[in-house]
Amino acid sequence: AQTVTQSQPEMSVQEAETVTLSCTYDTSESDYYLFWYKQPPSRQMILVIRQEAYKQQNATENRFSVNFQKAAKSFSLKISDSQLGDAAMYFCAYRSYGQNFVFGPGTRLSVLP
């Protein structure tokens, strides 16, 4: 069974600085998608970024980018120019064809003013 691990239960970053959240996963599939979701205190789950496994180019969305290392089964999220509104739980998720999403345990990110 696929598993997703986030080894950092909590992280903090100074406002305007850069932070990287780690995610590793275990799978025997070659074709899959990876996602990062954000859950602010409002509870709403929001998609931040997605990555297709067959694409070598790392996905970027404004201040958010990923470092996808397929061989290492690693999918880290980099947040640049951190803002107070970035404070949230961040969940890494995996999906392969015909399978449900598998979520990691989450990383709580605090942004310090």
Added chain:
Amino acid sequence: DTAVSQTPKYLVTQMGNDKSIKCEQNLGHDTMYWYKQDSKKFLKIMFSYNNKELIINETVPNRFSPKSPDKAHLNLHINSLELGDSAVYFCASSQSPGLSYEQYFGPGTRLTVT
């Protein structure tokens, strides 16, 4: 318009009661899900359902049952509520079977069993 809506947002009830949480999506998606998020924020899938197949996580007690009156709705019914059922329950939907399709989540329902 809210893409995925849930009602109620908060639910406080006593042990032994039966309750339902409603979920509706207006995205035209054909697959819907229920997740349970415990106090440690861990998201656990309970059910996934499309118009052809219900997939149940085998660890979910049979006191929990999804009911889908139509493609846009997937309600969660819980019998004989227990203290351990206290959690936030999320409904979600997505297109299938495409891999790239993200899940859209509802706002969550915080269930407190006393």
